[in-house]
Amino acid sequence: MQHYIEHGPAFAWLRTRLEPNESIVAEAGAMVRRSTALEVETRLNASKKGGFVGLIVAFFVALMRKFFGGETMFVNEFGGPQGGEVVLAPKLSGHILRKTLDGTRTLFVQSGGYLASTAGIDTLLRFGGLRTLFGGEGLVLIQCTGQGDVFVNSYGGITEVPIDGQFVVDTGHIVAFDGALDFKVRSIGGAKSFLFSGEGLVCEFRGRGTVYIQSRNLKALVSWITPLLPG
Amino acid sequence: MRHEILDAPDFGLLKLTLDAGEKVVAESGAMVAMGPSIAVDTKMRGGFLAAAKRKLLGGESIFQNTFTASAGGQELYLAPPVEGDLARRELAPGETFFLQSGNYLAHVGDQLVLDTQWGGVRSFFGGIGFFMLKVVGPGTLFYASYGAIHEVAVGAGGYTCDTGHIVGFTSGLEYKVRPFAGFKGLFFSGEGLVCDFEGRGSLFVQTRKAPSLAAFLHPFRPVQQRGDN
Amino acid sequence: MHFDIQYRPTHSLAIAHLEPEESVRAEASAMVSMTRNLTITTDGPMGGRGGLLKSFKRAMLGGETFFTNTFTARGTPGHVTLAPTLSGDMLAIELARGEPLYIQGSSYVAAPDSVDLDTRWQGLKGFFSGESLFFLEATGTGPVLVNAFGAIEELDLNGDIIVDTGHLVAFGAGIEYEVTKASRGWIASYLSGEGLVLRMSGRGRIYLQSRNPNEYGQAVGSELPPRQG
Numbered sequence: 001m002q003h004y005i006e007h008g009p010a011f012a013w014l015r016t017r018l019e020p021n022e023s024i025v026a027e028a029g030a031m032v033r034r035s036t037a038l039e040v041e042t043r044l045n046a047s048k049k050g051g052f053v054g055l056i057v058a059f060f061v062a063l064m065r066k067f068f069g070g071e072t073m074f075v076n077e078f079g080g081p082q083g084g085e086v087v088l089a090p091k092l093s094g095h096i097l098r099k100t101l102d103g104t105r106t107l108f109v110q111s112g113g114y115l116a117s118t119a120g121i122d123t124l125l126r127f128g129g130l131r132t133l134f135g136g137e138g139l140v141l142i143q144c145t146g147q148g149d150v151f152v153n154s155y156g157g158i159t160e161v162p163i164d165g166q167f168v169v170d171t172g173h174i175v176a177f178d179g180a181l182d183f184k185v186r187s188i189g190g191a192k193s194f195l196f197s198g199e200g201l202v203c204e205f206r207g208r209g210t211v212y213i214q215s216r217n218l219k220a221l222v223s224w225i226t227p228l229l230p231g
Numbered sequence: 232m233r234h235e236i237l238d239a240p241d242f243g244l245l246k247l248t249l250d251a252g253e254k255v256v257a258e259s260g261a262m263v264a265m266g267p268s269i270a271v272d273t274k275m276r277g278g279f280l281a282a283a284k285r286k287l288l289g290g291e292s293i294f295q296n297t298f299t300a301s302a303g304g305q306e307l308y309l310a311p312p313v314e315g316d317l318a319r320r321e322l323a324p325g326e327t328f329f330l331q332s333g334n335y336l337a338h339v340g341d342q343l344v345l346d347t348q349w350g351g352v353r354s355f356f357g358g359i360g361f362f363m364l365k366v367v368g369p370g371t372l373f374y375a376s377y378g379a380i381h382e383v384a385v386g387a388g389g390y391t392c393d394t395g396h397i398v399g400f401t402s403g404l405e406y407k408v409r410p411f412a413g414f415k416g417l418f419f420s421g422e423g424l425v426c427d428f429e430g431r432g433s434l435f436v437q438t439r440k441a442p443s444l445a446a447f448l449h450p451f452r453p454v455q456q457r458g459d460n
Numbered sequence: 461m462h463f464d465i466q467y468r469p470t471h472s473l474a475i476a477h478l479e480p481e482e483s484v485r486a487e488a489s490a491m492v493s494m495t496r497n498l499t500i501t502t503d504g505p506m507g508g509r510g511g512l513l514k515s516f517k518r519a520m521l522g523g524e525t526f527f528t529n530t531f532t533a534r535g536t537p538g539h540v541t542l543a544p545t546l547s548g549d550m551l552a553i554e555l556a557r558g559e560p561l562y563i564q565g566s567s568y569v570a571a572p573d574s575v576d577l578d579t580r581w582q583g584l585k586g587f588f589s590g591e592s593l594f595f596l597e598a599t600g601t602g603p604v605l606v607n608a609f610g611a612i613e614e615l616d617l618n619g620d621i622i623v624d625t626g627h628l629v630a631f632g633a634g635i636e637y638e639v640t641k642a643s644r645g646w647i648a649s650y651l652s653g654e655g656l657v658l659r660m661s662g663r664g665r666i667y668l669q670s671r672n673p674n675e676y677g678q679a680v681g682s683e684l685p686p687r688q689g
Contacts, residue, residue: 007611028653042648157238224312379467451681
């Protein structure tokens, strides 16, 4: 597979050229354009099987989760006997970074930061703590393991921060981080600060590893634009 | 204190390195990441309840956090909420700079004044949403733009700018806000007003504006279900 | 009249330079700033070039705001600066006589009077999302200013390709298109999140944008407070 990250750093998209029978998995809605010869398989990320029955089951699982709360992740797998080209784009403006996993490392990606991965990568939705205390969500993370490439996207620019010790990051600014790091989600500076400081939740990292931070935050955009919305 | 502006002009990110005892005041919500020896203190102008009410109703209020380092070499990353550029302005004692409130990011210097009570504070945006801050030096001001910053040297012919596109302007300019006859949109707060500038000074224009984004996003909001209060 | 586009590709601003008595017609909400020697007329159902029916049709079906403004420089040269709602690039596409350009409704920004605009009703709707496709047909000569959400890709097509319409800015003559399924089967297509997808074929140029306004609107809009139904 050849991949090209084009139009970065502000509006990057991922253009991939697939060999015959090679495939790439992408989050739902990411496709910009593709060769007509490529086939598309839609499924829930956790299940490896598509097919009609698999899809019906996935549909009901998604419905159940929607009613009882929880996250689902639909993905599209592009591939085919002739190969072809597919271009994938994230929803927000920003950059794309490729991380290669060799089977020994784990990469945690914040759910909005996952764009695509190659067939040898396993993805699992995980939950990073501090859920209901103030009605927040904590961190919704995608745990990536296996061998292959993971393509993460950022809202804004990506800054790589090597950690050796301790570091605190606003949860909305986390793109991804090494699985080797310890992390704990907490609110910043006590209850009063949480309600009025504007900083919602932060993640405290400890140990040695890399954290990828993004220079924009969807929740901050929401706070900023809300006073201008009509009723 | 050292400062570095990263990712500009697309997604300006301010990286400050503080030594022990140094502090910076920033708009609430601006913190991206920081080292372990920085304390955060929240200031609410005009008292707890008044400030809370103003924040919820979108009135003239800024919640600010003061970040103080207790050790040397502490890194602090700050970012504005919208995509765009980030700039620094050093203000001399008594120097005045007018800044749209939504563009304020942070400042250094105990003597810098952010005036939200001056005469023209509400006239630029129809009284809803953002307002015009009057910043008086000495101190260092960091501000952001929605989009790129386009600097216009206003001279003899004067200049007209949609108020939502104003980042800031220097003193020495006279301004007059009026409705823009040619605009007939959905009137999201502040839309439809322009400002005529005269005199000599610099006008900083941003190439995108918040009311248009609000109008674009409005149809995508969830619809209120019957039974919600 | 010529367009000078700055701050490409992320936060682009188009400066329309006008010689005395020259005009440019722009989308009503696109004006950022201007010199003070311009007169402005608002084109709507009651007037302007193209008359009642054309403007009305464009407003109702073109997916745009209701009005356009015509800016004319008087006495001396002047300029008006223009920007779209969302971040991204702008491009001035030069039209040649006899070669129409089809522009997605929300991608049009401005053009001089030598360009004629008409609405082409496509009648294409997405099967589940309710998305519809509207195009403006631009004919005549001169530069047409279009905007993109994101960066612009100019693709010279010779064959066929599957395209997500949310990423389509414009295309030239010689290209046919039909709605197609995004995935294998109807349920899968619904779950795939792709919305309206086209199979485009023929020989000609396609302009794509690297972000999708609907995806962006949903991603941000779903986090906003609910609105009255």
